[in-house]
Every structure is written in structure tokens, then in C-alpha cells.
Amino acid sequence: MKSVNIGLIGLGTIGRGVYDVIENSGELISKRTGISLSVKAVCDSDKKALEEIDNKNILKTSLAEDIINNSDIDIIVELIGGIEPARGIVLNALKNGKHVVTANKALLSGNWNEIFKAAAENEVFVNFEASVGGAIPIIRTLCMSFVADNIQTVYGILNGTTNFILTEMSEKGCSFDAALKVAQEKGIAESDPDLDISGADSAHKLAILALLGFGVNVSGKDVYTEGISLIGSEDICNAADWGYSIKLLAIAKDVAGGLELRVHPTLMKSSHLLSGVKGADNAVFVKGDLIGESLLFGKGAGRKPTSSSVVGDIVEIARRIVSDGGKNSLPYNFCYMPEGKKISCIEDLMIPYYLRFSVIDKPGVLAGISSILADNEISIANVSQKERKEGETVPVVILTHKAKEGNMRKAIEKINNRDSITAKTVVIRIEE
Amino acid sequence: MKSVNIGLIGLGTIGRGVYDVIENSGELISKRTGISLSVKAVCDSDKKALEEIDNKNILKTSLAEDIINNSDIDIIVELIGGIEPARGIVLNALKNGKHVVTANKALLSGNWNEIFKAAAENEVFVNFEASVGGAIPIIRTLCMSFVADNIQTVYGILNGTTNFILTEMSEKGCSFDAALKVAQEKGIAESDPDLDISGADSAHKLAILALLGFGVNVSGKDVYTEGISLIGSEDICNAADWGYSIKLLAIAKDVAGGLELRVHPTLMKSSHLLSGVKGADNAVFVKGDLIGESLLFGKGAGRKPTSSSVVGDIVEIARRIVSDGGKNSLPYNFCYMPEGKKISCIEDLMIPYYLRFSVIDKPGVLAGISSILADNEISIANVSQKERKEGETVPVVILTHKAKEGNMRKAIEKINNRDSITAKTVVIRIEE
8 A cells, every 4th residue: 555645734623624534534545545644744833732643653843844844745734724824834845846735715815826836846736625615626626527618607605604694694584793693602603703704705715716717816805895794684584575595695707898706795596506505504606608507515614524625635646646656747727817808897797786775754765766776777676665654764675677886886875875864775786 | 738639439419519629618728727639530330420520630430449549549538328339449448558538327337347457457547527417526526525535325316307307297287298298309308218217327327426435336237226207296296295395316325234225206305405406407415424415516418518527537637648648557446345335125224205095085094004004113294185085086195204115015015905095006205
């Protein structure tokens, strides 16, 4: 049985999980592949984490260099997260001829060129399946299975925390704040949940999918991003009445004018498969010119699912090492988008909208709103006012036909300034 | 740009599709991979199919040997289907050191050992993603992404024809025969639809998934198989009333007593993601000890989706050829199931059932049925009789708690022999 040696850097939730999976599933992996995986060294700045690795044959160190410079080690697994020191560790590992497996979406989505240039120069592999969607094999699928397809659309539910909150609001009828509290109690949301609920985490992941699907080199900052904190439980109810669910969707779409990249709460038809993705689960929907519509669903986070994905990446490289020495003389050519093709400006988006106005219930208010919408070339598809409380604030919900985002923003600003409007209008885009 | 040369054997729907994809998407593939795919030769017994390939630089032949023995060709793509002559062609290609890509489920599921032994001896690759689920990347996912997982359950909707028929019956309320006719008119069902509606096609595919997921070497014949022709539209209605849909499910399940392998109509909770798989679409649900629950959804057949999948397989091998010569010195070790582990006998299955009896509406009939069920240790969970027509035939529907299949068969045989039963009882298993 041929052996492949691994150095693990970072023994947090996922790092320790990867160690455990190799320990517990090593025999199964050997049966399936004929390869023995062996963790030779682990690195963490936390001494307690090192002590908990109960194996005297393993080098335990707080210095990443001890692993990067260890000539016995074939594959470095970077699971510390964040930009630095992860970036330096990965680059040095590549320069030392080590293959790298990482789940670090923040690092990758901002540093593609540097990392893959170093990998190519040193003829080694960088695998990163766990950087998007935990146990969902979307990276391998886009790079390998769908390599012949012109990808038209990617829709992702890429963040378990926000999907859990929206599901909780939908099923329990509770507020955003109450649902967030439940998520925090269950360990699904961090005590500082901003990275998730702001949509920033989804934007990082969408940048990676956009690179693989559309050949465009972008970071999370290039993705137009809105979070979910303004969604009310009444919006979820209203959407349901019209046959929609509300999801925080990460969208990459190849359109005539360019490439749309955006993360925002979205009304989706309840019959769409993505509407069935509940709780902390994730899913990615891909439409291509050959494959048609495709969906991959699974756990987007958590120790076991993410560790499984990391170990899948390790085994893929291990097979190459054992079979033919693991020389990567043909790196993926990620950035191939034609020069002229641009990321669309959000102001140019043409899309239908859900609008919830908080208005004083008195004659002429709806006429006022309608005329501002009309002035901005926004055409109404549906209006609903369920409550009647003369002189008090009531919600009025409008679904529009496709309208230009720039026009919508002008109209909403004007409407929000009217005396008869008592709170900021809730604006949610609808994907048909 | 490095070039990889391909010989296409079989120019039917998929073969011609693969040719077209390489022609039309070749530039995109080159941008993404740095590899130029080149079809050097095509083979078909149909002269017209050969003539339609409008390229003078391509060798056109009706003899597979011309391609197998051509030293310019790196990868042979076998798309003629069926056992012979496909088997001989694939084995000879492997012996000549050619890599093979095939979509031939019938060939693979009956000839694993022979084919993969020949591949290993000649250090070449055999890829077969398109053999199950068209554009759904389930083969690559099981072999690579989920390599560390103890797979517990695989549920597949693996046949588009039967799923289309069941969806049509559900949505239009029509009979099986009427839905089959629509499927035939749309080209979704063959004029002789037996391979699909009998479940045999699903059984072939399940055998492949069982090998990859559970390491058991079986053919379609080893899978207990029932088709959908006995399902009535009333069964679909009744199931919906209780919150279920009816799907032809291919099931592989690791249970204490062994490995369950079965294809049959199944009641599934309407909230299960598989219930949302409509029309001719396919999906595979996989549960593993690490990944948890995962679902892959997509087109299961058709020229473009299947061709995309075949080309993905070609590119995977082409990358190996260009990067390091494409020597496969480490073939997948597919058959690793422990010796003691057996395929469970269908009679030992413990599962809840949906039963539809056609009974004469008269006093004592239900009591008679109930007592036979009780005698066979079958406990009733729900009874429904909607119609009342004294002295005439009415349907009585019963849902049972978990019962042993062997007992159920005895009970149903006894019940079917009673004078008050006017038609064969419909028995459908329920997966909870």
C-alpha cells in the first residue's frame, strides 16, 4: 500500500475534523483507492489543540515552517482561514513544491492569480472544494463535469445561517431578530453574525463560482451585496400568498450587457427546487447551454460535511501522487472571460420587484405612489392592501413588472420622502 | 496548445452529440484547460451517419478496428450501447492502450471485473459519468468527493420516462396508459417502453451506484425490481391526501442485515426534495455518515446533457494525458464490500405499506381484511374508504406500520383470494 503524507495547519473545527476523518475513515479510503493517508504533522498556535492530538508519531508544532519545510510531507492542508498568515503559508508551501488543499474562500477570492501562478510554477495542485458549499461538490462539478458548457446562470443558497433565519421566520412567523437569536442559540449564527447576514460570506463564495463558471477574476467586493436584516415576517407571508419564497440568493448571470453578480434577498417561485432548501442547508443551481438545469444540494457547513470535502480533495491529489508522481504541468486556466465582457452595473438591472410601503391610510396615497412609479417607467403587476385603518399606518404591497433598478431607486427615494410614508419602503427583487 | 486525439465509435443520438459539442465548445474547452480536443476518426455501421460528418480530415469507417488500431488516437469513446459488440470493442481498445469513455450502463453493470482488470493491466482510464443520470455528476461525486464517507442510503430517480409518466398522471389525473401515450408522442418513451417502465433501466443504473457507494459487484439482475404499470391515478391522489408523492425509486441502503437493493414505486413525503423532481428530470439523493444528506438533480437523458457529460469525461482524461502522459497506475478499487455482507432478501424487508383493495361494499369485508393482516403481524396505521355503493366495488385504502415483506405477501395472497375482493390489490412501499 502506497502512502501519502499530510501536514495539517490549523486545528480548529474543520482541521480537527479532517484529522478525525483520516483516522476513522482511513481504512475505508484505503480499500477504495489503494492509498494510505498519513497525517505526519499538525500545526496550531493553540497548545491545547496540539495536546489533544493523541499520537506520538505525529510532529506537533506551532510553527507552520516546520511543516512547510518538512521534506516528508506531500500535501499541506491549510485550515486557519482569513488572509494572513494563511496567504504566506500557502504561497511558501507551493514554492516548496507542496500540494495544497484549502477551504479558505476569503484568501482564494482575493488572491487567485498569485496562488495559481505559484502552483503552476511549481507544478503542484491547489484543491479548494470546501471553500464553497461544504459537502456540495460544486467546485469539482464546474471545473470537470460542466467543462464543455457555456454557463448561463448560477443561483446559490451559499450561507446556512441566513437560510436558517429565513426558514425560521417563514415557519414560525417570527421576526428577524427572534430568528437570529434562535440561530445563535443553536450555534448556527456567530455572536457577531454580520459576515453572514450582510451577505458578505455569500459574496466571497459567489466570486469563486463566477471565476469557475464564467472565467472572470473578481473578489467578494466586486459583487453587489445586500443582506437580510430588513426582511420582515410579513414580507415572507405576502410572498407566500403570491406563490413565492424569500431566499438570500447569490446570483451570477450571463446577460447581453455583461455578467450580473449580485447577492440579495430574492423572491423565488415556491415551486422552484431552491425554495425547498430549508434550514442551514445549501444548494447551487446551475443552468448551462448543454446540461440544462442542474442542482446540487447538501450541507454547507459543519465539521463532518466540510471535513469530508477536504479529505476528498486530499485523496484526489494523493491519487495523482501515487499514480504518476503528481506533477501538475497543466493548471486550470481560470480567467478566460473575453476582455470586452464586463460586470454589469446594478443600476442597469432589469427585474420585477416586490415593494412594501408603509403608508397612512387616507384617500390619494396609492394614487401618489402609482404616479411616481409611472413617471419612472415602472409598471404595476399587482397591488394588495389587506388592512384598513383610516388615518393610521397600513402596509401596501405592490409587485411590479420588469423595471430598471436605476429608475426604481429614484422612484423609491421620492416615495420615501412623502409625508404619507411612515417607514422606509422594503424593496425585494423577484427572479422569475 | 497540446492536442488530444479522439476516436468516436457510434454516431447515434449521443455519439453525434459528442461530435457536435467538441466542434462547438472546443474553443471554450481550450480556454479553460489549455487543451485542444480533436476528433480524428468516427465509426458507425450506418453510412448515412458517416456521410453527415462534414470534415475531410476525419477518418470515417464502419470498422471499429480501424479506430482501435490507429496509433494517433488517445481516447476511444464507445457510444453504441448494449453488450456486444461494445464489450469486444472496449476490451480491445484497452488492450491497445487506449483510454475509454463510455455511457454504456448495460455493459458496465455486468462486466466490471473484466473491464477494469483490462484497464489496470494496460494502465489506462475508463470513465463512465454518462452511464447514470445524464448530466448529473453522480459518478465523479461518489468516486471522488464522497470517498471518505460510509454511504448509508442512495435514493435515485434514475429514469426520466417513468418519472414523466408519474408526473403526468399526478398533474393531469390521467391513467398510466394515457400518460404513456403522451410520453411516446413527446419522444420521452420508446415505442417499446418496457425497459423503462419495468424498472430494468433503473436497476442497471442502481447496480453501478451500488458498486461505487457500497463496493458490491452486482448487475441489474441482482436488484429486486418492480415497474410502474400497476399504479392508478387514484393511487397518486390517495397518496397526495396523506402528504406523499409516488416515485419510481432506485434504492440502495446499508442496513444491519445486509445491503438492500431495490427498484419499485414508492410513496415519499411530499416535502422530500425528491418529490419536487418532476417530468423527465432525474435526481440522486445520497446520505453518508459525514456529508449528511446530499442531492444531485439534473437532466437524466437527451443529446445535449449526455454529450456534455461524455465530454467532461474526455477532458478529465485529456488533462491527465497532457499533464503527465496519462498513466493510470492506480485504478479505482471498486469492489471492497466485506465478504460477510450480503444483498438482503426482499422478503426480509421491514417497511410501511400503502394498500389499495378493491372490495365489494358490504358488512364484514373490512373486518375480514383486518384480521388477515393482523394474523400476519401487520398493523394498520390508517384506513380510508371514501365511496359508499352497497353491493358494488369500492376502493379501500390502508396505510400500515412497518411490516415484513414476506408476511405482507402471504397476507395479500390470502386477501386477493377472497370472494369480496374484485381486483388485484395494489401494494406500494413507503419510504419514511
